[in-house]
Amino acid sequence: MTATETLTPSATVERVRQLFNPKSIALIGATDKSHWSLSIYKNLIDGEFPGKVYLVNPRGIVVHGQQSYATVADLPEVVDLAFVMVGTGVVIEVMEQVADAGIRSAVVLTSGFGEVGEEGAALEARLVQLAEERGITVLGPNGNGYVNVASEITPYGLLLPGKLKKGSIGVVLQSGALASAVIQLAQTRNAGLSLLVSMGNESMVSMTDVMRYLVEDEATKVITLFIESIRHPEDFLEVSRMALAAGKPIVALKVGRSEGGARVAKAHTGSLVGDDSIIDAVFRQNAVIRVDSLEDLIVTSELLSHAAPLPGRRIGFVTPSGGACEVISDRAEDEGLLIPDFSAETEAKLAEVLPDFASGHNPIDVTGYILIDPLLPIKALDAIQDDPNIDEIVYVADLPHEVPPDFDAAVARYSLQGDAIKHAHKPVIVMSNTITDITPSGRAVAEATDFPGVVGGIHHGMTALGRAAEWSERYRAAIAAGAGATGGAGATGTPIAVDAAPGETFAERKAAALLAENGVPMVPNALVDSAEAAAEAAERFGYPVVVKLAADEIEHKSDIGGVRLGLADADAVRRAYDDVVAAGRGAGAANPTALVQPQRSGGVELIVGAVRDPKWGLVLAVGLGGVWVEVLKDSTLHLLPVDRAQIKKGLESLRGAKLLNGARGTEAADIDAIVDVVAGIADVALRLGDRLESLEVNPLLVRGSEIEALDALITWK
Incomplete structure (x- = not known):
């Protein structure tokens, strides 16, 4: 746990404010031989920093045309900010001197920490521990610093292209090299900045800490992000809602798109839920504007700023x-x-x-x-x-x-x-x-x-x-x-207690029973243990019927021939029972039996599933279902909880939405009724608690206002 995480949000904002608004700065490791040192000093002087800049060099010589001090202890006053650019091996020693001198904010430019491996990570942990114990707020390490354009404070490691235009765009970047490109692009488009921060390793001050500061910063109207990873998801969601309530748009370029793979291989829903698609859902639900180029990042931010x-x-x-x-x-x-x-x-x-x-x-x-x-x-x-x-x-x-x-x-x-x-x-x-x-x-x-x-x-x-x-x-x-309201209201009922072993799978029989008990409309079914019992059940339901393998060991019955459709008489049902049970034994099921259900036809098949993402929690996927799930991948995602309006908007965004609207003379679906059922499934997923790994209904058959779940699967962590 970092120092900023142990503080209250208001205390964190105040410490970040002190970090970005020093009245005096010491450049530790200043030397004419370093382009970093030359650039930072020139940026401060050319940027007309209103405070005092002190240079610290162990030889106490003239540096950049100015007399330096041999140690921090020799400085004539306690400065507000230490900018540390010494070798990796002496950073801890220098930071101890910074602490002894009473300096409470530091930027560590030096690299060679967590980004290079285990040894560097251990060194970074020592740096954080020292900062926590001595009350120092650290930006970095391995970052270029920041440019507070609004206050003309420019301790930034790369040479700036002249005096920057003041404006109301606050930029936070998880990239050192691209920070200069963003600055240059903003200058060439005459887009005014309030603050730009190169985060480095975020060992203490995180991206969301800076976002929280910008929400409160009077000079900032738009928060602009270049994101490689979101390290504090819950904090990101909270700050995004704060920004919306404050009327400050967040514009984000999130890089690192990937096919995250199935979160839970046992559920078809996993094929719809990848890392980048979840980010899309998170941003959409929390009014974060996503762009896909640096040009759009700056142009969109500039437009929103005025x-x-x-x-x-x-x-x-x-x-x-x-x-x-x-x-x-x-x-x-x-x-x-x-x-x-x-x-x-x-x-x-x-x-x-x-x-x-x-x-x-x-x-x-x-x-x-x-x-x-x-x-x-x-x-x-x-x-x-x-x-x-x-x-x-x-x-x-x-x-x-x-x-x-x-x-x-x-x-x-x-x-x-x-x-x-x-x-x-x-x-x-x-x-x-x-x-x-x-x-x-x-x-x-x-x-x-x-x-x-x-x-x-x-x-x-x-x-x-x-x-x-x-x-x-x-x-x-x-x-x-109500200001900042972007998500749903959470689960609406009491938690659902389930007797399930760790890692257990509830195949259709147990999953359907659980869902039906909690208000999800399920197709009627009968569990049978003989061919004759199957025929008797079919007679009760009326033909045609479906016979499915019932074996918790087998998640996807159709993949092994464990489903027989369109059975029109008792003999066909008996044969189907024998076939699916044999298929189950061949696939390793110990005591396979079967389910008999009335055959449903027509309508549109949907998939509704909730999968637990290790970072963001439960993610709801809704899309075209049945056998086309993994082929079409036409789905919309929502981070749970989610409200009915967002579920409805997601349904309307599907490429196959025309099927629900009654394409080519087919019966139009009752969208509000679908939303009710989907919201009910999401509610059950939330009420099942943290042990739930995934819950899937596939297909959910929609025929006008008739909505029925035909199959279900639940897996537990």
């Missing part, structure tokens, strides 16, 4: 190009954004300002006539700003890439556009045609005119708009339901 929450999905577009209109229309469909028709009144206003050959439909193409009348886009913007059919406006424009021939004229033109955008009656998002660097010339014009931020390119911009619209809907729903 346009969240969006009032809706209905967008009016003003563009200077017919081709741009077509690209926009295609991308809007991809992202679930709406391009409604303008009202008759708006079209009349547009007819007054646009040339005769221009179209007044949405998206608007003001055409090449803009070269004759540069104010035409502003006039179009003014004409649509009160349209009742749109929620916001996208204004396609870009800052100049070259030095304008007449800088003052350019400033005047962009000032007019900027004023029109700021004073529009609806939110206006400026978007460029392509994602290109905002050059020094463009930045100079933007600064001279206070022109709003430009979202980078139609492709990435429309991705960002779609994500922003979805997050905004989740935010409003969470506020309406």
